[in-house]
Amino acid sequence: MSFTEKMRKTAIKYFEAIRVAFAVFLAIAIIMVVIFFVSDQPLDVLYWLVVGPVTTLRRFGTVIELLIPLGFCGLGMCMMFQVNRFNMSCEGAFFIAGSATAILALYLDLPPIIFPLVIIVVSALVGGCVTIVPAYINEKYKAHIVVSSIMLNYVLLYLGRFLLIHWLKDPTFSYNGTPFFPENALLTRIVPGTRIHTGIFILIAAVIVTYILLYKTKIGYNMRYSGQNAAFARYVGINTKKSILSAQFIGGMLAGMGGAIECMGIYQQLNWEVQLGYGFDGMLIAIIAKNNPLLVPVVAFILSYLRTGGDLVNRMTDVPTEFVTVIQSLVVIFIAAKSLLATTRHRMLIKDSMSGKGAN
Amino acid sequence: MFSISFLTSLLFSTIRLSTPLIFSSMGGLITRKSGSNNIALEGTMLISAMAGAVFSAYAQNLFIGLLGAMMSGLLISVFMGFMSLKMSADMTLTGISINRLADGLTIFIIFLLVGDKGTTIKLPSLTFPTVNIPIIQDIPFLGSVISGHNLLTYVAFLVVVAVWFLIYKTPLGLQIRAVGESEKAAESVGINVIGIKILAFALTGAICSLGGAYMSMGYLSWFSASMIAGRGFIGMSAMNLSNARPFRTMFIAIMFAFVDALAMTLQTLNLPAEPLQMLPYLITIIALIIFAKHDMAREEKKKKELLMAKE
Incomplete structure (x- = not known):
């Protein structure tokens, strides 16, 4: 040959x-x-985009920090796409999970390690409950899922802002932000000189669990078949509605976890007033990763590298x-x-x- | 509180706010009739809003501003049509991406031109004039509600008639409907299916861009980032809720605008802003559910009638 x-x-x-x-x-x-x-400086743009993120430890740290929320939203969108639904409410789930996190972190008091875990679990449930709304009205009433989920994102945006501005905010700050969370509600930062936190381990665990769920269990098999060929799945006796809804619930849970972890790990307070755009980023990641959870961190890394490079371009050049x-x-x-x-x-x-x- | 002046200003802003919704819903109606599902109305409007402000500022000519807005809306819409129909990209995915593209591209361009990522207030862009209708403006209550709107607001209502005429009374409209009803049947009588569908995207782009132009050259006198704020989606819902019938679409759009106007007017009464800002989106979701339920009940009834007829 x-x-x-x-x-x-x-x-x-x-x-x-x-x-x-x-x-x-x-x-x-x-x-x-x-x-x-x-x-005026196109070569600088290229330099900062390609090489910028590895010039200092701090900058490379940013790549890893950003990978965490992107990874969670990528996993969330994988779940949506595996059942073939364009549920865009990961954005809203991520956002409102931040509010849930702030409420719990400021009004609850538990020992360290347990405290963040409780917050993550509750926020995940909040995220799941959010994404199930467009999913349910789509299954039940055939309402357009893209429209209803994007409308829901706006509703959640204003709900989150309402909670922040009228309840959670610390009036002594010059901006709209909650007080900083207590020490025991934070995720430990693991690399000095960067903000990389233990959330990365939770992301790795989530990737593995999502992969096993989708590809190694009967539940995941049902979900994938309900998405690929609903008629066939129904024919072989799969409850497609249940599978499709639970996949989207889990997708929302993953996005909600991402929101809680980002809030506790990076911001250490809640000051989100606009949509963060991770929902769309998650969609891109899921598409390139072919909805395979194991590829999500890789794609999230590439996107996060590009994003960090883009931010450096913003700071260093005229673009x-x-x-x-x-x-x-x-x-x-x-x-x-x-x-x-x-x-x-x-x-x-x-x-x-x-x-x-x-x-x- | 509920005085005449309150009611007047409420109804006035209802008509004002219905303008972008009518444009976007009429745009979406044409692609829907041609059998495509265009969810990039939002992005199309955003790009043309930016283009309108920029072109009118640099040319200092209102007509060139309008032309720039329409051309850019048309181009982005045709791009979507081309990618999804010719290059067989998933239409929903393409639409979502176009919306995101518009978010990034508009900020990218205004930053390069003005050095500001938020607004183009620094640009001396032009606005469409407001029109006082003779005779009607002197009628006490009606005059202050109907007269004195932006030129494009009146154009919006004319566009409803124009779209109705185009779809139901012209050969092109017949072709668009034929393609939308059954591609194979349309093809068999020699209609260029893809061509008609892309033409529908072009028309949609042009009409939506008027809504965009209204936002930056009428509603406000500058462009600000993500200023469409879901109006493309709300307009699209209005169209879907009426099953793409022009005049019903217009009434539903006005109803949505009324909610929006109510929220805005109530904000002046010292109520917290956020729950009121949430209202238009919440109402859209609720309307989607109610109408879908209604549609399903109607289909059930049809099915039953068919069964009865068979027996």
């Missing part, structure tokens, strides 16, 4: 990965061309960090475009079968 043939066979085998890489490359290339035109959002959205669209590179793949398949040895 010649070298080109071998190459072709590998390319066909890993075609999906190549397509994703191409989509990412295409999106970044488009934005970079734009930046070369509008920026605002929002170009990362543009790249991100384009990546999702390009990956979703099934026809992208489809002709190339088709041609490769034909060549491969024409070479006489047949496709694998």
